[in-house]
Amino acid sequence: MLVVQKFGGSSVSTIGHIERVAAKIKQAGADGHRVVVVVSAMGDSTDDLVSLAKAANPDLPSREMDALLATGEIQTTALLAMVLLRMGVLAKSFTGRDAGILTDHHHRRAHILSVDASRLQRAIEEGIVPVVAGFQGVDEAGNVTTLGRGGSDLTAIALASALKADRCEIFSDVAGVFTADPRIVSDAVPLDHLSYDEMVELASQGAQVLQTKAVEYARSNQVVIYARSTFHEAQGTRIVAKNLDNPSVTAVAVAKKIVKIGLVGVPDAPGVAAHLFSRLAEKSIDVDLVIQSLSHDRLNDIAFTVSEEDLEKAQHIAQMALVELHGADLIVDANVSKVSAVGSGMLGRPGVAARFFQALADAEVNIQMIGTSEIKISCIVARNDAERAINALHQAFALGRAKPESNPSTAN
């Protein structure tokens, strides 16, 4: 079996941790598997580089940020290869470029255009374990690019697809995908499996095990994913094409760091919203929920949410739009969160929404905005209420009790 194993930053944060990862890789080899490894930067090393960069240039010029940040993953590859060599495992480090990952030229959020895995393929045939730097590639001009948040997952899944690997194992410090964040919901349990669609929704709603872009890539290319813990032996959560259990709610998630920006009293004319949102899109800001409400005198209020890290840029754009549109006021609420429930069986079961809102009402959580998809319900709530809300939802849909067969020792 050919397996791509990806290890995140907390799994490689020290040489001791890297040794544990190396032992896992060696074991997979001893079990008869061929292994390709993808790693993130060590622990907080990326944060350290970002601090240096902020001191160098607060604008964080994106081409140079990519050149800088990509070094973190490369350092991990070299150190892990060294440990593997010491353990008698033939290993070689590869940068994203070496691994043949070609991207577009959008620095810091590059998309993978193609993967030429011939160099990795050759290494595998020579009995070498390739250790690949995640999160990075090169554009056609040879500039180093990075793939954005969760980019190492994407690297692993793209390589698994290019190499036609039997599975892609995403190792982190949690034992798979849970019914809720176990740090917030104490009786959350790991899921045995869920569908790509559910995982995409959960990832975009704040579950941090896997990133949206990576799961979408896996869905398009039918890559079998296992989300596993580096520090436990449990098999973890399998992500598959279809969740045959078809549950109304599979899991709940909370995205804590959300901000709500409102433009009060802008004209109720065609193109006003488009004007604002196209500017936000130009700056690569993901707008999540939107409310437009007719107030009075043909004036509208528009409110939208973005993640906290985009606050400054989004606020600036909103302020400019407000001035141009002769709006009355800009309201910024940096203290909201988003709680969501996701389930592939939600579609066509009207009772689910009712139970969702009843649970929040019973917990005395006020709902500020609502967003839905076929398999998801999301609400914006005050940040103070977020943990209470997510616990209420987890309980209302009996998620903690839904998996009585799970081993509770793997639940943290």
Added chain:
Amino acid sequence: MLVVQKFGGSSVSTIGHIERVAAKIKQAGADGHRVVVVVSAMGDSTDDLVSLAKAANPDLPSREMDALLATGEIQTTALLAMVLLRMGVLAKSFTGRDAGILTDHHHRRAHILSVDASRLQRAIEEGIVPVVAGFQGVDEAGNVTTLGRGGSDLTAIALASALKADRCEIFSDVAGVFTADPRIVSDAVPLDHLSYDEMVELASQGAQVLQTKAVEYARSNQVVIYARSTFHEAQGTRIVAKNLDNPSVTAVAVAKKIVKIGLVGVPDAPGVAAHLFSRLAEKSIDVDLVIQSLSHDRLNDIAFTVSEEDLEKAQHIAQMALVELHGADLIVDANVSKVSAVGSGMLGRPGVAARFFQALADAEVNIQMIGTSEIKISCIVARNDAERAINALHQAFALGRAKPESNPSTAN
């Protein structure tokens, strides 16, 4: 004028230092020059990486060491480019690979085979200041290689040659090449100029301003070098084809960390020395001085010196050789230093050697080994005597007084 400016690790050890370097580069641009910049890794960052590597694998596998260490210089290029952009200077970071530096496949001590400067040339024509990572290249298979000690100087000089630059300025924390190390000899003064040949000898005798390989490359390719201080405005020392002053002694140098290894009682047969030294060469250990002395009963003593960092490997090889040759004993003296005097006018002036040895005798320094070239005399002395010896030599050849026109404020 096209200038290549190289800044060493202590010149870029903090963002504050990098800002000072950026201001220098900006000024060169404002003065009408086109500038290509080469940088080393920040301050002690290479040492930090080596510590991690030692923990990962004490053998320090060389391919992976190169992959790891090369990231240090890349980080500096990105940060310096960011600072330059903030100051309004168009700048772009380049790795060794990006700069077209092709080397052989000898990791950690790679030789430059060729430089394809077309990408840099294009950037310069677009008005961009290329900021290139020193110390690194790639071999023909695409593996990252490093150039060994002083490799960033070599990068700068090789690029200056490939770009036909008018000069290559090597910036460090000292104001050029001195008549002696000013930390040891208080009245040492900076030299206005010296020849490539003198600089090569000084570098190999322990002067740390420029490395031997880099100066040899400059000599072969007639690259005009200026050794300057990042922190002073003085023009520094010019290194030229011929020192027209033709002084008997231009400067003195001390290499403190030398070790002497002696094999006692090995057979006086052809090939014995070759056997030992070819093994040392195989491990890329530079043997410096050698003494062979016939003792008795057709048995020889062989003693040689290496730099302290090669002690462990050299001792191991010598021990094996001793056993194979049925020698009597191995003597290791890890407490010696080498003092040298260099001058292009030394050739054909027999009085120089006499004055050299008289100076050491007057200072009561015992001489353990002697080595000479046409423009150099070196002695191995006890490490305790080294500073006294070098001061005595500096005084005997009147080097401190030799440059009364120099501005003493630049002498530290």
